[in-house]
Each structure stands twice: as structure tokens, then as C-alpha cells.
Amino acid sequence: MPQIELTPAERREQRAQAHHLDPVVHIGADGLTDGVRKEVDAALNAHGLIKIRVLAGERAERELMYQQLAAELNAAPVQHIGKLLVLWRPQPVKERAIDEDRMPGPKTVKVVKNSQRGGQRPEIKMLRVLGNQRLTPGGQIKRAKKRKPTSVKKRQAD
Structure with missing residues (x-):
């Protein structure tokens, strides 16, 4: 070669x-x-x-x-x-099998809430967030909402 x-x-x-x-x-x-x-x-x-x-x-x-x-x-x-x-040497391209049924896996997220009174330790929680869930700024887990279809005017503008 x-x-x-x-x-x-x-x-x-x-x-x-x-x-x-x-x-x-x-x-x-x-x-x-x-x-x-x-x-x-x-x-x-x-x-x-x-x-x-x-x-x-x-x-x-x-x-x-x-x-x-x-x-x-x-x-x-x-x-x-x-x-x-x-x-x-250029790296070879790695081929991945695409699995359409596969969903994102659960993630473990660390949520730290500071105490309202100064000088106390913050409250730390480890939360498990699934693929169809989201974490709010307040540290709550909510189920993700389905997207509404875009209007005809917005589709035409794109």
C-alpha cells in the first residue's frame, strides 16, 4: 500500500x-x-x-x-x-445500524435546590428522567407535550 x-x-x-x-x-x-x-x-x-x-x-x-x-x-x-x-491516517467511518423503534433511554439528573434560609445545606435529589419527560426549571418532572401541528400560514412562510 x-x-x-x-x-x-x-x-x-x-x-x-x-x-x-x-x-x-x-x-x-x-x-x-x-x-x-x-x-x-x-x-x-x-x-x-x-x-x-x-x-x-x-x-x-x-x-x-x-x-x-x-x-x-x-x-x-x-x-x-x-x-x-x-x-x-483518516479514521474509517463507523457504520451504525439505525433502529427506528429505539427511543432515548432514561437519564439520571442531579437537581440542587438551595435553601431559602441562608447557611443551610442545599437539598440534592437524583431524578430519573425518561425519554418522554422533561425537567422544569423548578426541578419537577413533567411529561413532554405533543407538538401541535403548525398553521397553514406558518407552513407557507417556510
Whole structure:
């Protein structure tokens, strides 16, 4: 598989995003094994942009690993600085099965009511709000009202 080529502007943007990342894969003394390749591939699928730390080897060996990973995993080499390698690959689109019968699940909401008298602890309640319910500003649970159909004039205005 050929590796992805980035323009200098895209590479600069990816380097900026990778600056705050921690390494997710560490390559030890054994070098580039099949297990390491699988982990790098899984990390690229999960995150898209990853840092890899190489714990052993000379600069030439690390550069070779960097280029091999980019070529084998169809990734873009973003940066190689010291013992850190940065690779990027667009994340695959996750397909979700759409279930039309599925409704929103219940949510647990924390309601805090301050005491009317100062200095007393607020009253804290944990309420469970179902999909067809709403929470009022006063902390009460009400059933959601059905929407009325819009008037003919409003439909024509849209």
C-alpha cells in the first residue's frame, strides 16, 4: 500500500494537533514485530493521529521503522523527532445500524435546590428522567407535550 502524502500546510496542522498527545504505542528492543504493527494499526483506526515512542535503536533504524510503518499501514508520516514518531491516517467511518423503534433511554439528573434560609445545606435529589419527560426549571418532572401541528400560514412562510 502506498503511504498518504501531506502538503506542508497539512503536515504543520497535524504536528500542531499531535503536540499535546502522549505516545500510545511503544516499540521496544525487539523492533518492529507483527504485534507492534497490529497495535499501530488498531491505534490509527481508533485515533487517526498517534505518537509512537521507539525505546531502542539508532536514528537510521528509527527512520527505517517510520517509513515502513507509513508504507505498510497506508499512513502519512507527520513527524520524526528524536525517539518519537507521529503518524496520521483518516479514521474509517463507523457504520451504525439505525433502529427506528429505539427511543432515548432514561437519564439520571442531579437537581440542587438551595435553601431559602441562608447557611443551610442545599437539598440534592437524583431524578430519573425518561425519554418522554422533561425537567422544569423548578426541578419537577413533567411529561413532554405533543407538538401541535403548525398553521397553514406558518407552513407557507417556510
